[in-house]
Amino acid sequence: MHRISSWTDLVSAAGGFRYGSLSAGAPPTPIKAEWLNMVQEEIASVVIGAGIALDKTKTDQLKRAIQKMVSDYLPLSGGTLAGLLKATKGVRTAKGLPGGNASEVGYAFDDDGDTGLFATGGTAENGSDVVLLVDRREVARFTGNGRMTFDGGNEPYHTGNKPTMLDVVYPVGSVYMNASVATSPAKLFGFGTWLALAPGRILIGAGTGTDARGDVRAFSVGGSGGEYSHVLSSAEMPVHAHAMPQGSDVPSGTTGPVYASGDDGTRATKPNDIPNTGDAGGGLAHNNLPPYLTVYMWKRTA
Structure with missing residues (x-):
């Protein structure tokens, strides 16, 4: 598109139409068919481009074409955007959280x-x-x-809030175990006060438990007990008997046990005496440990 000055020199200083003055020797701008055709096609192309057929009985086709094209791409007063919005600059929206049942922000x-x-x-x-x-x-x-x-x-979790997150995982009183690293969790995690826990001891759950023999025992928090090895007392030994190496005989007419020698030929009476079969065993403690795996254990105290 261009101004009428592209087709005639009889124009205003700005290149537009002029009334002119014949008496002053300045004729008006002539109406050129080329310019009129150009204006006509410019307007018609907008209407056709909007998908509207040219109709000589309609006087609002240019307006409807512009409205349709704008509404297809960006509704300025709200509504639904039917086409793809492409922005070569930034897009801004009002700040705030949605209220009611419709958002006018974000x-x-x-x-x-x-x-x-x-x-x-x-x-x-x-x-x-x-x-x-x-x-x-x-x-x-x-x-x-x-x-x-x-x-x-x-x-x-992130590196900046590691102590905060680990404080949730390991509150005061928690136990940390590591099978290979002896470093204190205070240094590993960067938070808390930790003490080495129960060296040489295993952990057992607090409460009352029953073993395979039906023995019921209560264990309180912080309690300790047990031993690595144990010497059996007489009361702890199973009930048992030993065979007499010489045998015994009680002939009629005697008043007490009669013990025979190895050939059962010599007898002697020892009233009210209990024979001794001889000593056995060494009296040493036996291993009292269950199968175990040694690890580093720490308890958080603060």
């Missing part, structure tokens, strides 16, 4: 506007949080100081 993804990405808090320029909502429920929040929370305040 970038909503569903019909009622309560699922999407929204900015809230701070000032118009600084200090905002970016919040991801799903059906108005806060799923994730990203803050200006680099924090990220999920599900309304739960913070994920």
